[in-house]
Amino acid sequence: MAQAFCTDTAPPAERHEYWTDAVGKAFIPLEVRTRGKIGIHGAIRQACLADVQIGTLQASPQRMARTGPLIDAGGDGPLVVSLHRAGAGVATQDGREIPLMAGRLVLLDARKPYELDFAGPVRQHLATVPRELVDLPDSALRLATGRAFSPERGVSEVLASYVDALATLTHRCTCAPNQCGCAPASKEFLRQGIVDVLTALVALEGSTEDHGAVERALLPHVRAYIRAHLDDPTLSPASIAAAHQISVSYLHQLFRDEPTTVGRWIQRLRLEACRKDLIRPELAGLTVAAVAHRRGFVSHSHFSRAFRAVYGLSPAEWRQDCLPGAGAPQERSDGARGA
Template identity: 35%
Template sequence: MDTELKRQVFDTEQVPAAHRFGLWLDMLAGTPGLMRVRTEHADNFVARSEFLDLGPMQLVRHRYPSLDGVRTRKLIQRSDADYYVLALTLAGTGVADQDGQRGVCRPGDFTFYDCARPQELSHHGDDGHQPVSSVVAFIPYDALPLTRRRLAPLFAGRMSGTEGVGALLADYLIRLSAHPEQYHAADAERLAGVGLDLVSTMLGRHLVSEDAVPTEVRRRALLAQVRSHVRQQLGDAALSPQSVADAHHVSLRSLHRLFEAEETTVAAYIRDERLERCRRDLADPALGDRPIQAIAGRWGFRDKAHFSRAFRTAYGETPQAYRARHLDPARIVNTAASAINSEQTY
């Protein structure tokens, strides 16, 4: 039986206000990010952290009051330091300092640093009172294909999470950390792999040395970009292998080669994603009054006969039969409930 991703929620509101900051410091001591923290909210430190264990990578979604932190060499010796930290600012302004480099991060920005080196950081709300939030990834050294020496120029720098691979990575981390209940424990390693490929590719591009990233890592990262693009453009009837290739500045031949290891083609992937969206809508009681052709058109099928044939080939029955089989029981239940309510009313 499938189980959800392994996660742990840490909420200081479970204890009295006077003990909240101390509880937060105890939690922090158990992570690779052990720091000495200062805050003006120590008397009532309302904070929440949700930890997701993905095997090769750990994600933490934080919400906490404004604070400042410093990680000294003594603190490094007291913690497991063989990690990188990638932090995405969601709310507030973060400032990171390491090895003489400084990055100022606003919502949508990433910063990246090495847990084995001293550092300083601050994260403050706009007015000093609003809570701030972030998504943090703890990444073991050996999970990235780039050496610490190669990555050093990026420590404490700012990287955009609103464009290119950075935007795809930010969206991935936000969705995964916001809805972990939608994923299964058996998928943890695969989910981490996708995230690490995107991280490696983003870092490689900021180093202007993408060749330092192994070919297979770059291939998987590009594949994730292509899939995301397809899902966002499914309603566009003009979506095609050629338009996908053009959007990613690769040749059509290269795009087809990208899918060779996926046991499908680009065109088949587009068709299957469209059919899956149609299938979901046809089984949705809230869309029960929407014409089938309107649902098909919403997801890029403009020809009624073509849609019907493709749906029947994929699911073994016509769209009409599929909708009737899934919605009729719901309508019967609703009708019966209405009858009962009417009898009780009169």
């Protein structure tokens, strides 16, 4: 879905409130303050690639802040990727001040306070990525967020190019509906692309940290084991702990600084795998229940409820939206139920 916002559509007395609301709807709730006596002016073009938001923001001089109350009210905040295209300013997070200038790529963690201070008119390409999609520990994120990267080399260059291209695609979507050339299935792969490149950048920056503790060295092996056995319906904290000769309580301790528990992380990985499988043409002949079963879900009803809770629609609705010609698969002889 594509959206466009512009303060010129609101009466002058209501533009500040309109702009604050627009920023929150398009990307993330922020507290907006004028800079000096200059009024608020701004425009946003934004589109969603599933749960990843991408777009362009142009604005007059102003201050934007991700405050404690907004964080408390909004739950888990996403990672914010900002490619600065024009104007000057300063971003602040974790006590670090980051000069903003054309070409700078900045990564911020919306679960923690930050502030953006634009001394003049500004234009940015922005992407917000849910934290849980970046499959790395918070210790790595702490090293990568609240920082600026040069988009002229390495992984940061790839990420900057990706954000730039997706923002351009967003402009076509908002200016000419249905002309962006992206089928739902294509958008799913575009979404995964930005998640993968962002994860690579965070992993690169976080790899320099000396964890010291044995548990930090063990955690990547546990994660790899979970991914390798994700399709096993008997995978559980108990089986994972036994495979690594540790207690279940110690396994949970390994994940204590993670954004979710072991069990919920396993479920999210399985849901992501099913989400992709449901739009694979070669699997169109499988029922929704069969797709879920092959990814480790035992209960079809539990899978359907979990899928809707995360993505806002049923597995069957998701498949039909992305593969409208697939139809409803017939019941299989293996006993799997349909959607």
